[in-house]
Amino acid sequence: xxxxxxxxxxxxxxxxxxxxxxxxxxxxxxxxxxxxxxxxxxxxxxxxxxxxxxxxxxxxxxxxxxxxxxxxxxxxxxxxxxxxxxxxxxxxxxxxxxxxxxxxxxxxxxxxxxxxx
Amino acid sequence: xxxxxxxxxxxxxxxxxxxxxxxxxxxxxxxxxxxxxxxxxxxxxxxxxxxxxxxxxxxxxxxxxxxxxxxxxxxxxxxxxxxxxxxxxxxxxxxxxxxxxxxxxxxxxxxxxxxxxxxxxxxxxxxxxxxxxxxxxxxxxxxxxxxxxxxxxxxxxxxxxxxxxxxxxxxxxxx
Numbered sequence: 439x440x441x442x443x444x445x446x447x448x449x450x451x452x453x454x455x456x457x458x459x460x461x462x463x464x465x466x467x468x469x470x471x472x473x474x475x476x477x478x479x480x481x482x483x484x485x486x487x488x489x490x491x492x493x494x495x496x497x498x499x500x501x502x503x504x505x506x507x508x509x510x511x512x513x514x515x516x517x518x519x520x521x522x523x524x525x526x527x528x529x530x531x532x533x534x535x536x537x538x539x540x541x542x543x544x545x546x547x548x549x550x551x552x553x554x555x
Numbered sequence: 556x557x558x559x560x561x562x563x564x565x566x567x568x569x570x571x572x573x574x575x576x577x578x579x580x581x582x583x584x585x586x587x588x589x590x591x592x593x594x595x596x597x598x599x600x601x602x603x604x605x606x607x608x609x610x611x612x613x614x615x616x617x618x619x620x621x622x623x624x625x626x627x628x629x630x631x632x633x634x635x636x637x638x639x640x641x642x643x644x645x646x647x648x649x650x651x652x653x654x655x656x657x658x659x660x661x662x663x664x665x666x667x668x669x670x671x672x673x674x675x676x677x678x679x680x681x682x683x684x685x686x687x688x689x690x691x692x693x694x695x696x697x698x699x700x701x702x703x704x705x706x707x708x709x710x711x712x713x714x715x716x717x718x719x720x721x722x723x724x725x726x727x728x729x730x
Contacts, residue, residue: 446584470593470601470706471699473637473665481701484595 580623580721581614583686585714587629594704605708606631614645616722621647623722631661637699638663641671647722651677659692661699667706669694677716688712 467486469475475486591605612627627641643657653675660668673690692708700706 468595468601468603469701470591470595470603471635471665471667472701473635473661473699481596483597484601 579613579615579719581716581718582612583614583714583716584609584611585686585688585712586610587688587710587712589708589710591706591708593700593706594702596701605710606635606637607633608710610712610714612641614716614722616720621722623647625655637661637665639667643671645675645722650721650723653677653722655690660694660697665697665699667694667697667699669696669706671708673710682718684716684718686712686714686716688714 467475468484469481469486470484472481475481478489479486480489481487586607586609588607589605590602592600592602595601608629608631610627610629612625614623614625616623623645625641625643625645627643629639629641631637631639639659639661641657641659643655645653645655647653654673655675656672657670658668659671660666669692671690671692673688675686675688678685678687688711690708690710690712692710694700694706694708
C-alpha cells in the first residue's frame with residue numbers, strides 16, 4: 439500500500455504541475471494537430487497560421503516584398519495605398535523599359551528596311 | 556463526423572454491455588510518451604515527439620477465462636493539454652504478459668477518434684507491480700486533424716498496477 443500511496447502522490451503532483459508548463463503555439467510554429475495552435479490559429483502545411491486565409495496571404499505578401507532591415511518599419515507604417523503605388527511604379531518602370539526597347543527595335547527595323555529595299 | 560458518432564455510439568454500447576456483469580480486478584496509474592506521425596498538410600508524413608500524458612485505468616473481468624476489459628482516462632499535459640480516454644479488450648497470455656486492442660481518442664479541446672493495439676509487460680511479484688506497455692494507435696477521425704490523413708501514435712507507457720485479482724486462470728498457482 440505504501441508503493442501505491444507514493445505513486446498516487448507523484449501522479450497527483452504531476453497532474454497539477456505539468457499543465458502549467460504547456461503553452462499553445464503562436465504563428466509560424468510547427469503543428470500536426472489543430473490543438474497544437476493557439477486560439478484563432480489553424481494548422482496549415484505544418485505551420486500555425488491565422489484562421490482567415492486573406493489575412494495570412496496579405497501578411498506573407500508584405501513580408502516577402504520588403505527587405506529584412508525595413509520589414510518591421512514598413513509593416514507598421516505601410517498601408518495598402520503605399521503598397522499599391524510601389525507596385526504601380528515598378529510596373530510603369532518595367533513598361534517604360536519595354537517601351538524604349540520596342541521603340542529602339544522599331545527604329546532599327548525602320549532604318550534597316552530602306553537599306554534592304 | 557457521422558462515422559465518428561457511429562463509432563462513439565458503438566463504443567458506449569459495448570462499454571455498457573460489458574460493465575453490466577463486470578468485476579473490477581485491477582487499476583493502474585502511469586505516464587506515457589513516444590512518437591507522433593501524420594500528414595501536416597504538406598503532403599508528406601511528419602514525425603515528432605508525442606505529447607506526454609498521464610493515465611489512470613480500471614481493469615475488469617467480463618467472463619471466466621483470460622480476457623477482460625479496461626477503461627483508461629488520460630490527460631496529455633506537455634507540450635499541449637488535452638483530455639481523452641480508451642476502451643480496451645485485454646487478453647492475458649500469462650501473469651506477466653497481456654495483449655490488448657480497442658478504441659482511443661481525445662475529446663477536449665478537440666475530438667480525435669481511432670483504434671489502439673499493444674502489449675503489456677508486468678514486472679514484480681505481489682499485488683503491486685510495474686508495467687511497461689508499448690502501443691500503436693491510428694486516429695483517422697476527428698476535428699483535431701488538419702487534413703483528412705491518419706494521425707499515428709507510437710507510445711510507451713510505464714506505471715504501477717494494483718491487482719485485486721488476476722485475469723489468468725492459474726493465479727493461485729503463480730501466487
